Amino acid sequence: MNTDRPLRLAFMGTPDFAVPVLEALRAAGHEIAAVYTQPPRPAGRGKRLTPSPVQRSAEAQGLTVETPLRFREPEVVAGFAALGLDAAVVVAYGQILPQAALDAPRLGCLNAHASLLPRWRGAAPIQRAIMAGDAASGVCIMQMEAGLDTGPVLARETVPIGPEETAGSLHDRLSALSARLMVETLRALAEGRLSAEPQPEAGITYAAKIDKAEARVDWSRPAEAVSAQIRGLAPFPGAWCEIDGARVKLLMAHAERWEGPAAAPGTALDDALLVACGQGAVRLATLQRPGKGAQAADAMLRGHPVPAGSLLI
Numbered sequence: 001m002n003t004d005r006p007l008r009l010a011f012m013g014t015p016d017f018a019v020p021v022l023e024a025l026r027a028a029g030h031e032i033a034a035v036y037t038q039p040p041r042p043a044g045r046g047k048r049l050t051p052s053p054v055q056r057s058a059e060a061q062g063l064t065v066e067t068p069l070r071f072r073e074p075e076v077v078a079g080f081a082a083l084g085l086d087a088a089v090v091v092a093y094g095q096i097l098p099q100a101a102l103d104a105p106r107l108g109c110l111n112a113h114a115s116l117l118p119r120w121r122g123a124a125p126i127q128r129a130i131m132a133g134d135a136a137s138g139v140c141i142m143q144m145e146a147g148l149d150t151g152p153v154l155a156r157e158t159v160p161i162g163p164e165e166t167a168g169s170l171h172d173r174l175s176a177l178s179a180r181l182m183v184e185t186l187r188a189l190a191e192g193r194l195s196a197e198p199q200p201e202a203g204i205t206y207a208a209k210i211d212k213a214e215a216r217v218d219w220s221r222p223a224e225a226v227s228a229q230i231r232g233l234a235p236f237p238g239a240w241c242e243i244d245g246a247r248v249k250l251l252m253a254h255a256e257r258w259e260g261p262a263a264a265p266g267t268a269l270d271d272a273l274l275v276a277c278g279q280g281a282v283r284l285a286t287l288q289r290p291g292k293g294a295q296a297a298d299a300m301l302r303g304h305p306v307p308a309g310s311l312l313i
Contacts, residue, residue, distance in 0.1 A: 005190050007086040010105070012036040014052045017175045018091035021112060022057060024179035025089060030186070032063050033083045038094050039067040071095045080104060086190070089182060090144060102144055107189055109144040111151070112178040114171075116158060117142065118199045120207040121149035126174065127167045128207040131232035133224060136160050137170060139177045141185040143196045152196030155185045166234040166252065210237060217241045219265035219312065223255035223280030230282070238288065241266070241312045244304070251294055252286035268310040273297045275312055 006029045011022050014037050026032060035058040043050040051059075058065045068076045077100050080088075085105035090097070091112045102109050115125035117140045129137045138158040145151040159173060188194045210233065217226060217239050230253040233239045238249035256274060258281040263269060267276045273284040288294045289304065306312075 005187065006030050007107075007186060007190060008033055008084065009186075010034050010036060010080065010083060010085050010088040011054075011058075011091075012088060012093040012097075013054045013091040014038045014094045015092050016053045017114070017171060017178070018054050018093075019057045020175050020179040021089065021091045021182050022054060023061075024183050025186075026061060028183045028186075032058075033085060034064045034066055034080075036066045036068070036071070036080075036093065039069055068095075071101070072098050077101050077104075087186065089186075091178060091182075097144065099146055102146070110154065110182065110185065110189075111142045111144045111149075112182050113140050113142055113149055114138075114174040114178065115207065116140065116156065117149060117153060118201075118204040120205055122207040123209040125207040126170050127210055127232045128205075129232075130161060130165055130167055130170065131228050133228050134161055137174065139174055139181055141181055150199065152198045154189065154194050154196050155181055157181055163254070164231070164252070166231045168235045212237060215239050217250060217312075219275065220278040223277040223282050226277050226282050227253045227255045230284075234286075235294075243306060243312050244310070246290055246304075248290075249288040249294075250284055250286075251288060253282040253284050256281050256283050264311070266312045268306050268308050268312065270308050271301070271305070273301065273306055 008031045009025060011025065011032055013022065035054065037052045037054040040049040040051045055065050077098060080101050081104040087105045087107040088109040090109055097109060115129060116138045120128050136158050138156060140153045141155040142151040142153050157177060159177065161170065215233055215237050217229065219226065230239045230250045234251040238251060240247055240249050258269060260269060263276040265276055265278050269276055269281055274281050275284060284297050286294055286296060287300050289300065
């Protein structure tokens with residue numbers, strides 16, 4: 001849908017999450033003066049330099065792409081300021097913008113953040129929301145300032161977190177929501193119909209980057225927490241445990257009540273991957289063995305049975 005008031009924008013983003021926002025801005029008729037993204041990084045077995053998803057999308061659309069190693073360098077900031085922007089849109093760019101850059105566009109710099117600020121400021125809001133057992137998440141469009149996700153909020157929209165929600169499914173829903181909400185917010189801001197609301201001081205939490213050490217399942221925790229950990233880390237990096245000596249990724253699980261005899265945490269309670277936890281049990285539904293694709297539990301069990309009494313560690 002074309003807007004009646006196209007804006008001259010810079011887009012700043014790097015991962016898959018940001019791509020639908022860039023595409024929505026183009027579809028809305030805005031002029032993208034430049035796209036800033038992280039430089040190509042080594043990836044894959046051959047460690048080839050690989051452009052970011054945003055770079056690939058921007059180049060496919062014929063857009064100008066800038067990949068500064070450090071955005072703070074004076075010549076980079078000067079080039080950005082010289083673009084004569086109405087606004088900059090920032091979505092998971094991965095670099096901190098100096099104040100001179102934040103002040104350069106006429107309407108400022110707008111950030112789409114995948115949480116209900118001030119909850120889950122920081123790097124991993126989608127995973128942290130699920131791992132913490134939150135009932136809802138959402139997107140905030142924020143007017144950027146120098147602090148980490150501290151700026152006033154121009155628009156927000158909430159979505160429920162379902163009982164089978166994974167980081168992957170919530171990522172896709174919030175990415176699409178970010179695209180729609182950013183287009184709507186820019187239109188309202190350009191027309192003078194928005195005012196930013198400061199974030200409240202209460203309820204601030206930080207979504208630290210996921211550490212690989214968090215991925216090993218601790219069966220001594222309650223079943224709801226184990227299920228949330230598994231879903232919150234799926235599909236990447238993937239929670240894991242050892243089953244019969246093999247390191248197996250766990251990609252979907254459901255907490256269940258267990259009224260049978262007590263068993264040590266990590267013990268298989270039946271032949272269908274119901275596993276004892278510190279409280280209750282989890283039913284493992286989707287798994288991935290080393291070198292294989294993801295499989296439903298029943299399919300994996302046909303080739304690699306896990307009888308009741310087995311210990312998952």
